[in-house]
Amino acid sequence: MTAAPDPDDARRTEELYGPLTESLRRLVDVTIRSDADEPDVVRARQLIEEAAELLGSHVHPDPYPVRRTVDGRFLTWGNVAIGLRNAIAPPLKVRRVENGRVTTDLVLGAAYEGPVGHVHGGVCALILDHILGATAHRPDAPAFTGTLTVRYVAPTRLGALRAEAWVDREEGIKTFAAGRITDANGTVTVEAEGIFIRPRVRGG
């Protein structure tokens, strides 16, 4: 565990790497959809290699983990679902509403495709795993998935979507959560139930 970063340092890092990662998300998208000529593709690859060399000149040896700032905030920059610095992450912006309910609005493009024009079923599962799990997270105790069941009730087209989750019940360290994905018309396309485990804290 490295030292907890100063909150101001953390904010500066976010202001620096947030826009970088947004640009990178656009690059991931156009790499899939591009019809550019060979010289442009070859040149684009050189630029990508050059960017990777600059960023790779100083790297953390390990995957960049969740870190906690000195004011106690968790930094989940690398997380594949919500990570500010992870171009794979849409990223999900999880909002907590009343009664432990959580919700996120997102727009998924070409990079999340499975069947033609549709979100990959596994991406729906990833989103639901994360958002159902978020109902069980506590500031000092992240929750791990025990079991996840996902039912695909209608096709999920690429585009604007909402995911929501809520707690059905809690039993000791187990949270029983449920949730769903709805499309822009309000049609439920995927439903999920999951059991999430919050390991006891050290000494707890």
Add this chain to the structure above:
Amino acid sequence: MTAAPDPDDARRTEELYGPLTESLRRLVDVTIRSDADEPDVVRARQLIEEAAELLGSHVHPDPYPVRRTVDGRFLTWGNVAIGLRNAIAPPLKVRRVENGRVTTDLVLGAAYEGPVGHVHGGVCALILDHILGATAHRPDAPAFTGTLTVRYVAPTRLGALRAEAWVDREEGIKTFAAGRITDANGTVTVEAEGIFIRPRVRGG
């Protein structure tokens, strides 16, 4: 639906965009782990923007879908799990072994992280959804997920993993598949069962 590409054109496109996307995967990884100074990060962003402009000079208006070549091969370049041109995809390389069994070996780094040092539970679900579904795919009839149940039986550390799946039974258009993820020690970390639907072909 655009015209089916010539197999030679398809191969040239793969030879051009495959290495580009591999470079992009490395860039996604170092963007998460970088500790570079501000001027290097700012310059890297400029290079990324420049690459996106080159590739974006000619793009398909729609998400780049599965296409079929004139020799009947499917091109799943954009697929989020297996897409040659999708930097989000590890990409999975699905091998078919005996009796409809499928398997894939993969190495997951920082970009697939959830809990510190571990693969995000939703990424495990994505991989299992794809590989279980692959048991039900037929050249002329892709399968869609009906239901997927995932049990997390041990932590999945980032690193080398194997995913495998097999058909339990088939009933009409439904394939009942099962599968699992094992780590480098051979420990099963995640198990899954799924029902996949193969829609009847046109006129079928």
